[in-house]
Amino acid sequence: MSTLTRDPRRNTQRPSAAPDRRADYRRRMRRSDVMVATLWASAAAAVALFLVYGGAGKFGTIGDAITSLGIVAGLIGTDFILVMIVLAARIPLIDRTVGHDRAIAVHRSLGKPALYLLLAHGVLLLIGYGIASGINPIAEVGQMLAIPDMPLAFVGLGLLIAVVITSLVAVRKKFSYEGWHLVHLLTYVAVLVAVPHQLSVGGIFAAGSFERAYWIALYILAFGSIATFRFAEPFVSSIRHHLRVKSVTQIAPGVVSIELSGRRLRSLRSAGGQFFIWRFWTGRTWWHSHPISLSSVPSDRAARITVRNLGTGSNAISRVPVGTRVWFEGPYGVFTDAGRTAPKLAVVVAGIGITPVRAFLEDSNLRPGETTILLRASTNEETYLWDEVVQLARDKGAHVYTMVGRRSSGRRAWMPADDDRRGVTLRSVFPDLKNSDLYICGPTPWLDLVEAEARANGIPEHQLHMERFDW
Amino acid sequence: MRIRAALGGIFASAAILGIGWQFGSAAAATFTKQDTAPSTNTTSTGTSTATASPSPSASVSASASVSASASPSASPSASSTGSVSGTFTGATESTQFGNVQVEIVVTAGKITDVKALRLTDQGGRSVQISNYAAPILRSEVLKSQSAKVASVSGATYTTDGYLSSVQSALDKAGL
Numbered sequence: 001m002s003t004l005t006r007d008p009r010r011n012t013q014r015p016s017a018a019p020d021r022r023a024d025y026r027r028r029m030r031r032s033d034v035m036v037a038t039l040w041a042s043a044a045a046a047v048a049l050f051l052v053y054g055g056a057g058k059f060g061t062i063g064d065a066i067t068s069l070g071i072v073a074g075l076i077g078t079d080f081i082l083v084m085i086v087l088a089a090r091i092p093l094i095d096r097t098v099g100h101d102r103a104i105a106v107h108r109s110l111g112k113p114a115l116y117l118l119l120a121h122g123v124l125l126l127i128g129y130g131i132a133s134g135i136n137p138i139a140e141v142g143q144m145l146a147i148p149d150m151p152l153a154f155v156g157l158g159l160l161i162a163v164v165i166t167s168l169v170a171v172r173k174k175f176s177y178e179g180w181h182l183v184h185l186l187t188y189v190a191v192l193v194a195v196p197h198q199l200s201v202g203g204i205f206a207a208g209s210f211e212r213a214y215w216i217a218l219y220i221l222a223f224g225s226i227a228t229f230r231f232a233e234p235f236v237s238s239i240r241h242h243l244r245v246k247s248v249t250q251i252a253p254g255v256v257s258i259e260l261s262g263r264r265l266r267s268l269r270s271a272g273g274q275f276f277i278w279r280f281w282t283g284r285t286w287w288h289s290h291p292i293s294l295s296s297v298p299s300d301r302a303a304r305i306t307v308r309n310l311g312t313g314s315n316a317i318s319r320v321p322v323g324t325r326v327w328f329e330g331p332y333g334v335f336t337d338a339g340r341t342a343p344k345l346a347v348v349v350a351g352i353g354i355t356p357v358r359a360f361l362e363d364s365n366l367r368p369g370e371t372t373i374l375l376r377a378s379t380n381e382e383t384y385l386w387d388e389v390v391q392l393a394r395d396k397g398a399h400v401y402t403m404v405g406r407r408s409s410g411r412r413a414w415m416p417a418d419d420d421r422r423g424v425t426l427r428s429v430f431p432d433l434k435n436s437d438l439y440i441c442g443p444t445p446w447l448d449l450v451e452a453e454a455r456a457n458g459i460p461e462h463q464l465h466m467e468r469f470d471w
Numbered sequence: 472m473r474i475r476a477a478l479g480g481i482f483a484s485a486a487i488l489g490i491g492w493q494f495g496s497a498a499a500a501t502f503t504k505q506d507t508a509p510s511t512n513t514t515s516t517g518t519s520t521a522t523a524s525p526s527p528s529a530s531v532s533a534s535a536s537v538s539a540s541a542s543p544s545a546s547p548s549a550s551s552t553g554s555v556s557g558t559f560t561g562a563t564e565s566t567q568f569g570n571v572q573v574e575i576v577v578t579a580g581k582i583t584d585v586k587a588l589r590l591t592d593q594g595g596r597s598v599q600i601s602n603y604a605a606p607i608l609r610s611e612v613l614k615s616q617s618a619k620v621a622s623v624s625g626a627t628y629t630t631d632g633y634l635s636s637v638q639s640a641l642d643k644a645g646l
Contacts (some may be wrong), residue, residue, distance in 0.1 A: 032476070033473075033475050033476035033479055034479070036476035036477075036479070036480060037476055037479035037480040037483050038483075039480070040479075040480030040481070040483065040484050041480065041483040041484050041487055043484070044483070044484030044485075044487040044488050045487050045491075047488060047491070048487045048488050048490065048491025048492075049491065050491075051488065051491035051492045051494070051495040052491045052494040052495050052498070053495060053498075053567075054495045054496075054498050054499045054567055055495060056492055056495055056496065057495075057496075057499055063625070129596075129625075131625075132624065132625030132626075133603070133624070133625040134624060134625065143599070146599065147595040147596060147598075147599055148595050149595060150595070197595075200594060200595050201594050201595040201596045202594045202596060203567065203568055203569075203593035203594040203597060206593055206594075
């Protein structure tokens with residue numbers, strides 16, 4: 001009897017794995033809201049440290065007021081920097097909640113405010129202290145340099161300015177990714193050399209105080225996250241899973257599928273659509289790491305990535321010899337089934353953007369008729385993995401549309417000119433867009449256009465899922 | 472959802488700021504209390520006192536040239552109590568940047584030297600300020616033969632603590 005009652009229950013739950021999506025989404029949003037609130041609260045806590053120190057009473061004279069503002073700017077700016085480090089640490093909880101790209105977007109948005117606050121910190125304190133001792137701010141620089149730990153703090157600020165300038169998009173394009181990344185690593189140096197002056201020059205973080213303990217704890221949290229999730233965990237994981245290149249197959253001009261063999265790959269629990277950051281240990285490629293999605297769901301002993309020659313780096317990895325040792329960080333990203341919130345599924349994909357979509361579809365539990373897929377390529381040669389996606393769609397009862405041809409112009413440039421003339425729209429391909437999760441993957445300029453049209457059709461924010469090809 | 476995040480952030484921040492402000496004003500209140508009621512743990516001694524200087528970096532005494540130029544200016548008020556001599560230790564004054572304590576050397580009713588036993592020393596900036604302010608305050612006190620001298624700009628806390636301690640030492644000396 002018991003087996004009889006158990007079996008039907010299992011059977012009724014099986015086909016409707018979807019209904020929990022709402023609850024999952026709410027849970028993720030709750031976590032996300034707590035994270036946002038924590039971000040705000042940490043800035044408030046930085047100001048509160050100054051208030052505990054009696055800061056509210058230090059605005060009596062102009063000099064004092066400027067000095068106090070300078071101190072507050074330094075506290076908030078440093079707090080922002082530490083938050084940025086936490087956001088860049090690829091902490092699994094943050095990645096699962098909002099996704100790595102969202103976390104990096106917040107990271108970037110804090111960069112300039114943090115720099116301005118820390119610049120203000122330096123300038124305001126030079127003015128404030130200058131007024132207090134009756135000398136001009138430039139002469140005050142000499143005074144400050146005489147204080148122990150201050151020369152290091154000046155070095156730190158200089159480094160930070162260099163880092164932020166090289167990170168601004170306009171300048172970044174002139175650097176290679178590695179050059180930029182190397183400069184970016186200087187942030188750690190900049191942040192660390194600023195620590196001594198925080199603890200020794202002012203009185204806020206007096207030895208043995210709670211404030212000092214809190215501040216040091218923030219640093220440990222930030223740098224501990226980096227050390228754990230950017231270095232230790234990927235290293236251990238790479239050693240344990242022992243990935244090597246098994247075969248490299250050209251599937252189209254300039255596009256290769258790389259089969260990797262390894263151990264216990266299922267224990268990585270990567271969901272279809274997630275990406276890893278790969279490092280191929282050959283003489284030419286070891287210094288370069290690549291974010292690439294798996295192009296199919298891995299078995300316990302094998303995984304596959306599909307790569308197009310986008311830059312010099314990915315050109316080199318398309319020629320790695322069989323047997324090359326491969327290290328990785330990941331899996332990352334919420335371009336997966338776990339991100340679903342709506343009853344229907346719409347997928348738009350262009351070019352090599354097919355790879356995460358291919359794995360995502362394979363990993364998704366889809367009802368017949370639930371899914372509509374739109375495949376986009378400029379030429380027939382760029383229809384990578386289309387055969388596999390079409391096969392998957394057939395198995396899972398999904399509709400597939402294709403668009404091949406030179407692009408149209410203006411806001412409609414995401415589709416071929418022919419389709420544009422025929423009056424095709426995103427809405428005509430996906431009539432039920434408002435009740436659909438829209439997954440978009442492809443080159444950034446193309447993706448931006450699709451996203452704009454989706455938004456113009458009133459799709460809710462949480463139903464948009466995007467994977468852009470930039471770093 | 473975003474509204475909830477914003478409200479959560481605002482309320483959490485306000486609460487944290489409120490707590491910080493409360494702690495801050497409580498701390499400020501204790502400092503003012505200590506300022507008005509000088510601590511009684513210091514005892515006056517007729518002869519020189521051996522007091523350890525707790526913070527070597529802060530207890531920089533002024534150059535000798537200042538005391539030489541200051542000694543000739545004897546105030547007439549000192550003559551009435553001209554018999555007093557000795558070293559008198561002032562009260563320890565708490566400031567936000569650390570404790571301040573001085574001792575004065577009195578010879579025949581005149582202040583001949585002021586030694587800083589402790590100066591504001593919480594943080595490198597504070598040490599710099601006290602090292603700069605102490606010699607000025609010393610020469611001013613020797614010049615005016617009283618604790619009623621102008622504040623050193625940029626060193627308000629050090630000045631207040633220093634002069635209060637000088638005053639309490641003067642009280643002990645009966646000057």
